[in-house]
Amino acid sequence: MTNRDMAAKIAGGWSDAEAVPRFHNQIEVTCGNPDTIAGMLHYIQSLGFEHMSNLTCVDWLEENRFDVTYNLWSYKYKIQATVKAGIDRGEPKIPTVMDVWPQAQAYEQEIHEMFGVDFIGNPDLSSLFLHNWKDIPPLRKDFDTEAYSKEAYGAQRNKEV
Amino acid sequence: MLKISREEIIDGKFERVLNFFRSRSLWMLYYCTGCGAVELPPTMTSRFDMERFGISPMATPRQADILLVTGYVSVKTLKRIVYSYEQMPEPKWVVGFGSCPVNGGIYWNSYATINQLDKYIPVDISIPGCMPRPQAVIDGLLSLMDSIKKGEAVGYKKYRMNNDWYKKNQREILERTKPVLGGKK
Numbered sequence: 579m580t581n582r583d584m585a586a587k588i589a590g591g592w593s594d595a596e597a598v599p600r601f602h603n604q605i606e607v608t609c610g611n612p613d614t615i616a617g618m619l620h621y622i623q624s625l626g627f628e629h630m631s632n633l634t635c636v637d638w639l640e641e642n643r644f645d646v647t648y649n650l651w652s653y654k655y656k657i658q659a660t661v662k663a664g665i666d667r668g669e670p671k672i673p674t675v676m677d678v679w680p681q682a683q684a685y686e687q688e689i690h691e692m693f694g695v696d697f698i699g700n701p702d703l704s705s706l707f708l709h710n711w712k713d714i715p716p717l718r719k720d721f722d723t724e725a726y727s728k729e730a731y732g733a734q735r736n737k738e739v
Numbered sequence: 740m741l742k743i744s745r746e747e748i749i750d751g752k753f754e755r756v757l758n759f760f761r762s763r764s765l766w767m768l769y770y771c772t773g774c775g776a777v778e779l780p781p782t783m784t785s786r787f788d789m790e791r792f793g794i795s796p797m798a799t800p801r802q803a804d805i806l807l808v809t810g811y812v813s814v815k816t817l818k819r820i821v822y823s824y825e826q827m828p829e830p831k832w833v834v835g836f837g838s839c840p841v842n843g844g845i846y847w848n849s850y851a852t853i854n855q856l857d858k859y860i861p862v863d864i865s866i867p868g869c870m871p872r873p874q875a876v877i878d879g880l881l882s883l884m885d886s887i888k889k890g891e892a893v894g895y896k897k898y899r900m901n902n903d904w905y906k907k908n909q910r911e912i913l914e915r916t917k918p919v920l921g922g923k924k
Contacts, residue, residue: 707815707851708814708815708851709813709814709815709818709913710814710913710914710915712915712916712917712918712919713918713919713920714918714920716850716851721850721920722920723848723849723850724848725920726850726919726920727843727847727848727849727850727854728848729919729920730850730912730915730919731843731852731853731854731855731912732854732855732858733842733843733847733848733854734842734847734854735848
């Protein structure tokens with residue numbers, strides 16, 4: 579099965595999914611309704627994408643949107659799928675996909691810490707890497723890491739030569 | 740700032756006799772926080788052979804003389820470094836390895852790494868470089884041995900006498916109660 583066939587199959591089977599074949603063996607799937615992300619990923623998993631290799635988040639500051647991005651891999655068809663779910667940046671909430679892939683728990687915990695996305699249904703969203711963090715989540719684009727470092731640790735910029 | 744300067748607490752004559760023997764047998768606790776750890780195996784093994792100067796690795800802080808901080812120090816790591824340092828018996832020395840403990844190195848504007856290790860524990864000698872070659876490491880450790888012999892490497896006394904100042908700096912980082920930039924969580 580080529581990526582073109584698989585994209586057509588995904589878009590045909592789930593009404594909110596918009597699947598575009600990219601080059602070689604890649605598919606980009608956009609989720610129209612983030613509230614149904616778990617059901618959609620369960621459907622995509624049943625088509626042969628049994629492996630979730632990564633779960634990450636992209637901050638689009640100008641468009642006021644977070645793209646929660648799931649990277650899936652099919653061992654059977656050798657196709658890589660990128661599933662994106664755009665959520666509102668002001669109130670970032672999305673259901674957990676722990677029921678589909680249990681290992682998503684730790685990824686979601688990290689994204690909650692670094693971007694402040696709330697994963698509804700994830701039992702443990704405690705701090706993972708940061709120690710006693712009080713500011714806005716550090717990987718958001720509007721977080722000024724240099725100003726933070728200057729203020730918190732007394733960093734100094736060297737003179738430009 | 741520091742109340743007592745380095746010159747005021749230099750070791751006396753009796754201490755210097757002891758220091759001569761101390762400087763020839765240094766057990767090193769290497770706290771491999773960052774990338775600097777890759778330069779230690781060649782320094783320890785046969786090509787550069789640190790042990791000919793009497794410096795060898797030690798597994799526990801309770802039996803070590805030198806704390807080697809190799810690389811960047813994140814806030815979580817700083818807490819562990821302070822634990823390890825306070826567990827070590829005196830006399831003890833700290834070596835800042837690479838540019839990161841000096842001024843943050845290439846991670847100077849990161850939100851996660853501290854910039855100056857010297858503000859939180861007393862660093863006796865810094866080996867600059869990113870990363871320092873084994874020759875530089877050996878040169879730095881020999882300089883440390885020299886300053887121990889001269890009685891100038893007294894960071895542990897500095898820590899004891901200015902404990903309030905160091906503890907205040909540590910608390911500022913580790914027990915932060917309000918946001919630094921004033922944003923909401």
